[in-house]
Amino acid sequence: MDTALDPAAPTEAARRPWIRRFVSKMPWTTRFCASWLIVIVGAAVFADLIPGLADPNYQGFLFGDGVTNEGPSLTHFLGTDNNSRDILARIVYGARVSLIVALAAVFMGVVFGGFFGSMVGFVRGRTDSTVMAVVDVILAFPGLVLLLTVVTLLGRRDLVVIATVIGFLSIPPYTRVARANALSISRREFVTAARAIGTRKRTILFREVIPNVLPTLLAYAMVNAAVIILLEGALAFLGLSVEPPTSSWGTMVNASRVDLQINVWPAIWPSLALVFTVYSLNNVGDWLRRLRSVRSAAL
């Protein structure tokens, strides 16, 4: 707002690198959440390179090299589960499943949902009603049934299948969000102004509409990623996510269920990871959305 009124050169703040400007506006909870997300993503990506991180599938007790349901120790920071596997390692590798599924959902949602939604919100008419009718049908279809059908048909239940199905199911909600935004952006004066100087429709869609839809869509993606991670956790808990021994946070909770009276920690650690990640995604997503609405109000 200040800069809008100031006819002079870009302000001091505007000249600082954008990343620092960005971070300096974050409340401390958001900074904490963003750091957690960076840590968890980094750990999942570079899990193989972390020195001293145990093999997540190594069952020490089979080799006389450890006990089950061990408490925290220097060799196992978070202890071991009922198969004497290192919990920390399983959380780190399990994050891969959660994050890949979430990424697949966000990617397919933003790319396909973002494109279709922006396009139909801009062109309207029959294309709009057709695409939105398809979207409504997909939304009405029970996701669990689709997942079970695909898994049964393919006879496998690996990360690719799970991520693809969940990714496909994410397209409709993104389409709706993108369309709603494209509708209002297409009514903004700069779109008319672009037409008034003879810009092609396709160019207007890609240069004027979609770039202005994207920030809102990315804020939505943060919150949606949290939902997907929870969904994957629930599927894993039901035994419908990736097959063992691949670890996933939901699978870990599920597996520790039988020994819950003996040791609750193998269930608590992955749950905490889940809660922190979901909370952080929501927090950062909300912050992005607020930032976005403040920005567009100022424009």
Next chain:
Amino acid sequence: MVDQAANSPLLKVDDLRTTFTIPAGDVKAVRGVSFSLDRGRTLGIVGESGSGKTVLARSVMRLNLGTNVTTTGTAVFEGTDVLTRSPAEMRQLWGTEMAMVFQDPMTSLNPLVRVQRQVTEHLCRHLNLNRSEARQAAVDLLREVRIPDPETRLRSFPHELSGGMRQRVCIAVALACAPSLLFADEPTTALDVTVQHQILNLLSREQADREMAMVLVTHDLGVVAGRTDDTMVMYAGTVVEHAPTASLFADMRHPYSEALMRSIPRTSLPSHTRLAAITGRPPDLIDPPTGCDFSPRCPYVQDQCVNEEPPLVETDDPTHRLACWTPVGSPEARVAFEKNLAAGLQQAVAVDLSAAPSSTGGVDG
């Protein structure tokens, strides 16, 4: 052919009507407007907010969006009727032949695009410029619209500029491909009083330098005074008075024009007291009143006004067109006004309180 094109007006609009179909009914936003504009000339369109000025300008430019719009009549631009052109054919005209400056420079620039690309994008398309040529063209344009330090400004985003600077950028965008007709739709309404004059002067200078025809749309009669060749006063989607600007101000005939004249903002008053002098509200465009549209608000109203719609006809001066049964200054008008005042008609009383009814001299500034 060439001769004919040189003699015929650049734009000739005939009986243009634009209607929006909404659930409540048909909004008749423009109801039979006719005018013509020669090359290099300027026309001011004046009227209260909601009188159909924007819809008229956008209809001629074919920028009204949506499936609920119908436009009839003709708008012959450089020999062809734009209303029958396909969108692809319109794209040949947009930018290069006709361009528009919008009311609100805050919303008519893409917030995510730097000034340089806003200004040069379509230039590059038309002229096939490379990067450095495009940059130079952008610098030249910004310099032309008097933006200080154009090299730095090229890298700015719209929100880093003040309103006046943004409107200058919008003007640069509109002028980039040297259109022969420019619509300026309330180009200064959203701006500070102090920059309004600068922007209007910039537009006038560009118009004169480029020998470009310009339609200047405004709700403020004071804006067109001394700036346009002709002035057209619109009320409720129709033209009520149309004359060369000088003769309009010297001899204002329509009661609505007179009311607008009285409502020219004085610098001593806050800007939102603008139309205080006109009592009542503009008519419902879905179901307009019978007779004269202005009759519910006119201080000179008499029986004929309510029953019969006054046609837009030439007065004793053929360049001065007027739609009123009892023009301001006529003896009949005076009689009608005295009668309405005696009857305590609200609009007559308001006029009587603010000033003598027919004291419309020139305008200062």
